[in-house]
Amino acid sequence: MSEKTVVRPYGDTTGDGMVQVSFTLPVPHDKRAEGAAVQLANKMGLDPAMLVHARQMGDGFTFFVVYGRVNHLVDLAKVQVVERDYPLLSAKEVNAVVKRRLRRKLSVVGACIGTDAHTVGIDAILNVKGIAGEKGLEYYRELKVTNLGAQVSVPELVEAARRERADAVLVSQVVTQRDAHLHNTREMSAAFREAMPAGKRPLLIVGGPRFDESMTGELGVDRIFGRGTTPGEVASYLVHALITSRKASVA
Ligand code: B12
Numbered sequence: 001m002s003e004k005t006v007v008r009p010y011g012d013t014t015g016d017g018m019v020q021v022s023f024t025l026p027v028p029h030d031k032r033a034e035g036a037a038v039q040l041a042n043k044m045g046l047d048p049a050m051l052v053h054a055r056q057m058g059d060g061f062t063f064f065v066v067y068g069r070v071n072h073l074v075d076l077a078k079v080q081v082v083e084r085d086y087p088l089l090s091a092k093e094v095n096a097v098v099k100r101r102l103r104r105k106l107s108v109v110g111a112c113i114g115t116d117a118h119t120v121g122i123d124a125i126l127n128v129k130g131i132a133g134e135k136g137l138e139y140y141r142e143l144k145v146t147n148l149g150a151q152v153s154v155p156e157l158v159e160a161a162r163r164e165r166a167d168a169v170l171v172s173q174v175v176t177q178r179d180a181h182l183h184n185t186r187e188m189s190a191a192f193r194e195a196m197p198a199g200k201r202p203l204l205i206v207g208g209p210r211f212d213e214s215m216t217g218e219l220g221v222d223r224i225f226g227r228g229t230t231p232g233e234v235a236s237y238l239v240h241a242l243i244t245s246r247k248a249s250v251a
Contacts, residue, residue: 005076017069019046022053024063029056037064045070082213082224084233086240091140094235098142101243108137108238109161109202110170111148114184118174119150121208125170125231136231143235154184154191161192161202167242168203170234176210182219189220203241205234 011018021041027033034051041049046068053065089097098106110126112119124131126147128138138145146164148157161169171188173181185206192201207225216224223237 007074007076008072009070011067011069017071018067019070020052020065020067021046022063022065024057024061026061028060029054029062033062034064037062037066041066041068045072047071080214086237086245088232089236089239091135091232091235094140094239095142097239097243098140102142105142105144106168106238106242107144107146107164107166108168108170109146109148109157109164109166110172111152111157111160112150112172112174113152113154113157113188114173114175114180115151116173116175116180116184117150118172121174122147122170122172125172125207125229125234130231132230134230134232137235139231140235143238154188157188158191158195162195166202168205168238171204171206173206173208173211176208181208181211182215185219185221193220203238205237207234 008015008017009019010016021044023037023040025033025036025040027036034054037054038049038051046066049066049068051064052067053063055063057063108126110122112122123129123136125136126138126145127136130136130139137143144164146160146166148160157169157171160166169192171185173184175181189204192204203223204221205223205225206219206221207229209227211224211226213224213226216222222241225234
């Protein structure tokens with residue numbers, strides 16, 4: 001494997017710097033619109049910029065795809081990401097740890113909050129059917145899952161967490177328009193902080209395709225899961241955060 005830490009994009013030949021971007025402009029499709037798209041791409045640092053696709057999207061909007069060269073470099077040594085810092089366990093291992101160490105079922109309450117009705121993601125994590133060939137948390141014998149579904153208000157969620165004596169609350173936020181996912185998450189974590197004293201609060205987990213996983217502190221949650229999350233990763237995190245890394249409290 002290459003030792004290189006500084007890389008450039010690859011289009012036709014190694015290191016040629018070619019990238020493809022897509023965007024929509026609020027103009028009808030004509031020659032001027034195409035020129036405007038190229039101008040924007042130039043301002044974004046693509047030089048030369050080639051328009052490869054333009055299609056009118058309803059009245060007065062055009063969608064563009066532009067292909068062009070950038071001169072920017074990426075320094076892999078400076079990339080910062082949140083990496084998994086706990087072991088990935090099988091369903092059998094998760095069940096065994098919960099049974100042996102917690103000696104009761106681990107209670108999980110999940111929901112899509114606010115006006116968000118995109119339940120496919122949270123269902124993929126919670127429901128037996130799961131995702132990508134992996135079963136969801138309902139399949140785990142030692143987990144008790146309460147899935148509240150779509151458009152749940154924060155007070156309803158707090159109430160359900162109390163009723164179910166939730167060890168963890170899993171919230172999904174897919175819509176990001178006007179930063180709704182950030183506002184809703186902050187509102188949710190503040191409500192839990194107000195309703196329950198530290199030490200009695202469930203683990204707060206939020207997930208969705210457009211979260212920045214490094215924003216836990218800012219959003220007041222314990223963990224953020226992004227695109228492509230699997231139920232096994234979530235179950236393993238629950239065991240890590242609630243049991244194995246809290247040796248003293250559950251021994
Ligand atoms: C299906 C869909 C719908 C369905 C939702 C059906 C349902 N029951 O969920 C319907 C038709 C209802 C819908 C409606 C709308 N939608 Co829609 N929808 C989609 C679509 C096509 C797919 C989403 C999806 O199911 N992905 C598959 C799942 C498995 O992926 P996921 O959600 O990312 O989940 C994974 C991870 O993110 C993570 N995860 C997610 N949540 C959680 C939670 C936890 C706790 C954890 C651990 C992990 C986790 O794990 C999951 C598994 O890996 C997307 C576009 C796209 N291709 O993504 C648009 C999209 C999300 N929708 C969009 C929009 C705008 C809308 C509407 C506002 C449209 C309208 N004008 O009416 C409405 C809003 C309705 C509402 N009130 O929320 C936009 C959002 C844009 C934005 N910036 O926010 C998108 C991106 C489309 C687009 N390109 O414009 N939508």
